[in-house]
Amino acid sequence: MHKELLENVRACRPLIHSITNYVTVNDCANMLLACGASPIMADDIGEAAEITAVCGGLNINIGTLNERTIPAMFAAGRQANALRHPVVLDPVGAGASGLRTRTALRLTEEVRFAVIRGNISEIKTLAQGRGTTKGVDADPVDVVTEDTLDAACAFVKAFAAKTGAVIAVTGAIDIVADGQTAYCIRNGHPMMGSVTGTGCQLSALTAAFVTANPKETLRAAAAAVCAMGVCGEIAEKRLGAQDGNAAYRNNMIDAMYRLDGDTLERLAKCEER
């Protein structure tokens, strides 16, 4: 299934509006270009809704959120909902500060999201209405393992049913689910954690996939997660003895640029449960 979903991104070249953090924004833009989409970033309330209107999809990422950009997130989200454009939420660091937790929660109340993608601690924070994440990585106690996978899938499905959004929880094992179906994805490489913003890049990518595949939100989100993981694997194989996380960052974007549908189909490790 992944092959067609990627090929649709390459064919329709969706224009994606991102309101995102300034730490990883350049990589998000280049990752969107690598998958065949086109990026535009605009975070001022004076133009956010208007930019959303000329795009196909919207990606809201709350890293480095601030009093100036938060209203733009709501305005763009409402506009996207009115136009029935898919919206992705990346609740970066939800649980690490009250501002992030409150903003992410209010966004889920006032904007209808197609997909919410985060690490397990961020998603638990949204589900529980509070959290205590340290920083932008998942808390060790929350991490999904083979032992806790069934319980985690049930939790993700339940939160998906409650929100009406596809939920993508990424980590060593990724879970992408709506209220009925969960995909467990075992692609990727631990070194992805050594590059800032691989999660942000995945959220941008997910926005491109769900925009280009409007009736397949669950499968498109799963395909985006597989594609990112496959690129993480290809990128690792290219590393030389002196290469580190900077080369790896470039290799991942390059792998996405070169990724074809057949390779994605062959390497994706995506199990329904």
Place this chain on the structure above:
Amino acid sequence: MHKELLENVRACRPLIHSITNYVTVNDCANMLLACGASPIMADDIGEAAEITAVCGGLNINIGTLNERTIPAMFAAGRQANALRHPVVLDPVGAGASGLRTRTALRLTEEVRFAVIRGNISEIKTLAQGRGTTKGVDADPVDVVTEDTLDAACAFVKAFAAKTGAVIAVTGAIDIVADGQTAYCIRNGHPMMGSVTGTGCQLSALTAAFVTANPKETLRAAAAAVCAMGVCGEIAEKRLGAQDGNAAYRNNMIDAMYRLDGDTLERLAKCEER
């Protein structure tokens, strides 16, 4: 002619103040360093004019413009005019939102620009006072081809005459013109469109070239456009089978770092018409 113009940049190492978007700012800074210039970024109204005053040239780019940085653009622009420093405008996304169109138009009214560089849709938006660009790429209907080149040159010359600025319209064929003379440049590679911010980098580069060549604004702007295109060609030749747009981004900056005047002179495809 290009050789000396580049060598002047390397020799005088102009300090360039950029008020620019946070998406591509790092690449702009490294591209300025690659060509021999020195970058400083400062966008707060509390220091913008003062920073302009210690620099040799100013580069205003309206990507991710916002209510906080717009007044800084005007203050810096006025200061640069008062000190007779060259100012470059990159009207990123003019036509895609009212805020961008209005801001770019007001800038052209209140600040005297040495060079305005954009894609054809952005420049048409400025010339017509309105536009409907989708995103930050040129509209397909606007694209300059060999068939429409004469008409496009006439349009660019007329707009240059009206504004008093050198106008640089970049695309598959670039046009750089003042009111009398147009240069058509056929350097570059389509893959430049797969890297975010190659236009932004070119605008920063143009600011360096016109600052280092104060009496040669038209030819300096044309040389900057040739240099960027030549680097796009060199960068493409270095790509391996697994390389993509991330490697290409690095290769372009590296090509500028290594570019010498003779190579630029030899590879530049610049026709006067």
Place this chain on the structure above:
Amino acid sequence: MHKELLENVRACRPLIHSITNYVTVNDCANMLLACGASPIMADDIGEAAEITAVCGGLNINIGTLNERTIPAMFAAGRQANALRHPVVLDPVGAGASGLRTRTALRLTEEVRFAVIRGNISEIKTLAQGRGTTKGVDADPVDVVTEDTLDAACAFVKAFAAKTGAVIAVTGAIDIVADGQTAYCIRNGHPMMGSVTGTGCQLSALTAAFVTANPKETLRAAAAAVCAMGVCGEIAEKRLGAQDGNAAYRNNMIDAMYRLDGDTLERLAKCEER
């Protein structure tokens, strides 16, 4: 001594809160990851102090400072002081504008810094209460040479004694000193000046080193400076004939990712005087 100090960073993986400029923020985050630390960026007054509280150390960098982020710097700095977390100041461009000079001076008055790291012109501006730096590079007249090294060491020690902070002045020869002891470090490569933000990266790295080595602030700061310089040397050796400052930027981060304690110990050129 450097070996253990680096190994402590890798072992304790400190979480570092950076309030930093948007030009070089991505490289700072990846450099923190490369050394084994974990980055979080947050600059809104609504969360800055709270984010500081969940981190181990704080890095304040005044590049692209603005009216929105300055209060966040003070709030985070005070919180870090209250919790006895080490705080690093990078006074980027102090002396180039009144806003930067005043903000840096006020920060040194209201926040207790573990380390202040800058080029010689920035540090002189802080010591003298005023300055006239052009841009973000050191003024040629200020540059530390073998001839002026003794006087420079005395100046740095005196300013360290006055502020109570370790002072790190970086340039061709680096000086890291408290009131009693100065280390002169002769690592690094001139090409580091061709990459935007190597100073910013070093400040972030210094925050990681002093956070992971709480009772060794002086030696930890010196080790960070040595480590950055050693990476600059390793990165240069890897450059091919067509590589430039973009490849060099990646190579430096990769060198830090691969750097082990024994290599650092062997290559560090650190003299006490």
